[in-house]
Amino acid sequence: MLGYHPTDSIVLVALHGDRGRFGGRVRxxxxxxxxEWPAVADQLAEALVEGGERRGTRPDGIVAFLCxxxxxxxxxxxxxxxxxxxxxxxxxxxxxxxxxxxxxxxxSAGRFWSYCCPDSRCCPPDGTPLVTxxxxxxxxxxxxxxxxxxxxxxxxxxxxxxxxxxxRNADAQLRALDxxxxxxxxxxxxxxxxxxxxxxxxxxxRALIRxxxxxxxxxxxxxxxARDDGxxxxxxxxxxxxxxxxxxxxxRAAEWMEGPDAAPALRLWRALARRCVGxxxxxxxxxxxxxxxxxxxxxxxxxxxxxxxxxLEVDAEYVFARLLHQACNEGLDPESLRRCLRTExxxxxxxxxxxxxxxxxxxxxGAPRRPRDRGPRRPGAGGSAARRMAGLRPAVRSPLGxxxxxxxxxxxxxxxxRSRSAGQNRPADPTGTE
Numbered sequence: 001m002l003g004y005h006p007t008d009s010i011v012l013v014a015l016h017g018d019r020g021r022f023g024g025r026v027r028x029x030x031x032x033x034x035x036e037w038p039a040v041a042d043q044l045a046e047a048l049v050e051g052g053e054r055r056g057t058r059p060d061g062i063v064a065f066l067c068x069x070x071x072x073x074x075x076x077x078x079x080x081x082x083x084x085x086x087x088x089x090x091x092x093x094x095x096x097x098x099x100x101x102x103x104x105x106x107x108s109a110g111r112f113w114s115y116c117c118p119d120s121r122c123c124p125p126d127g128t129p130l131v132t133x134x135x136x137x138x139x140x141x142x143x144x145x146x147x148x149x150x151x152x153x154x155x156x157x158x159x160x161x162x163x164x165x166x167x168r169n170a171d172a173q174l175r176a177l178d179x180x181x182x183x184x185x186x187x188x189x190x191x192x193x194x195x196x197x198x199x200x201x202x203x204x205x206r207a208l209i210r211x212x213x214x215x216x217x218x219x220x221x222x223x224x225x226a227r228d229d230g231x232x233x234x235x236x237x238x239x240x241x242x243x244x245x246x247x248x249x250x251x252r253a254a255e256w257m258e259g260p261d262a263a264p265a266l267r268l269w270r271a272l273a274r275r276c277v278g279x280x281x282x283x284x285x286x287x288x289x290x291x292x293x294x295x296x297x298x299x300x301x302x303x304x305x306x307x308x309x310x311x312l313e314v315d316a317e318y319v320f321a322r323l324l325h326q327a328c329n330e331g332l333d334p335e336s337l338r339r340c341l342r343t344e345x346x347x348x349x350x351x352x353x354x355x356x357x358x359x360x361x362x363x364x365x366g367a368p369r370r371p372r373d374r375g376p377r378r379p380g381a382g383g384s385a386a387r388r389m390a391g392l393r394p395a396v397r398s399p400l401g402x403x404x405x406x407x408x409x410x411x412x413x414x415x416x417x418r419s420r421s422a423g424q425n426r427p428a429d430p431t432g433t434e
Contacts, residue, residue, distance in 0.1 A: 010086070012048050012063070014049075037089050044090070049094070069109055076127060111128060162273070177277070179235070197249075257341065269290040270291050285314050289308065289318060297334045301328060305329065
């Protein structure tokens with residue numbers, strides 16, 4: 001249902017009608033502190049129910065899933081008992097909104113337990129084994145609808161998280177970021193100015209996209225990511241990461257969203273997010289948002305929500321990520337934003353403002369703009385792309401993916417669960433899904 005296997009997650013699924021048709025879904029990370037459980041349960045229930053009401057489909061019931069594997073030295077049965085108060089709080093929160101929880105399940109270490117069924121004949125005390133992945137009726141229906149399950153949430157997040165400090169690559173990247181920052185200030189204040197830095201950033205990003213495109217990924221995801229990492233130098237990555245902190249530069253980079261540019265651009269944004277190490281972790285909001293946008297634009301909604309959720313984890317006020325996250329979760333159509341970005345690119349081309357038509361390899365450079373006077377820009381502020389998000393329209397959905405979406409993160413409207421700054425015990429990674 002989610003496109004990945006949730007880990008350390010609360011998942012609520014809305015049911016509709018006598019046959020229990022699946023509706024909206026919300027997913028939230030399980031807070032480490034039990035003191036946060038009541039507030040999280042209330043907000044999740046409110047987000048799911050009110051999200052359905054806004055689209056005229058109030059749930060008739062809800063199924064709750066608590067997914068968490070045992071910690072070291074802990075048994076799956078102990079996990080189930082430890083999370084029992086959270087399951088009860090979710091049932092109470094949904095009941096307070098006049099929507100019953102038909103079933104609440106704990107999934108741990110390949111087994112599941114029911115918090116609602118007291119009959120040990122169908123729900124034994126030691127749990128029930130999960131079916132082999134890919135063999136259930138739901139898996140068959142998902143495959144028929146074109147939904148691909150790509151491992152666990154933890155695996156998908158690992159492709160986007162920064163390298164660990166203390167490794168040779170991470171330390172070298174940190175030094176390169178420091179050096180690039182020192183060089184960037186004189187460049188902005190000097191003859192090049194802010195617009196010149198924008199041009200340089202886009203030209204370099206375009207060259208890196210071509211380099212990645214000429215080296216198709218192979219092997220498993222970890223091997224492919226490692227290969228991509230090896231195709232970028234630390235200095236190149238640092239210059240693009242810092243350049244993308246300018247919101248208009250970032251908006252221009254968002255134009256690599258479709259066609260042959262999309263796949264290598266997505267690989268570049270993921271690789272740059274992994275290189276935002278140490279004190280530069282908040283700089284990853286820009287490449288994470290671009291990764292989320294390209295994933296959404298190319299139809300990979302689960303990957304888009306994860307990338308945008310991580311962007312909001314490091315910067316809860318990052319406007320472009322908030323708007324994209326909300327639009328993706330509410331089932332809007334990315335084509336409207338794509339059309340706006342195409343129009344801006346065409347206007348620049350017609351005006352002759354496209355002076356970077358080709359990179360060293362002779363490919364079109366994606367139309368970086370000619371320097372012109374602009375006012376001050378703040379990283380993360382809503383640029384032209386963010387301002388156009390209001391024009392998005394509801395999307396056409398596949399038969400299996402027909403239920404409503406409910407956002408649970410910053411910028412989602414009702415039922416918001418706030419993201420916290422990096423390093424804190426955040427209540428959740430906001431990932432509303434269909």
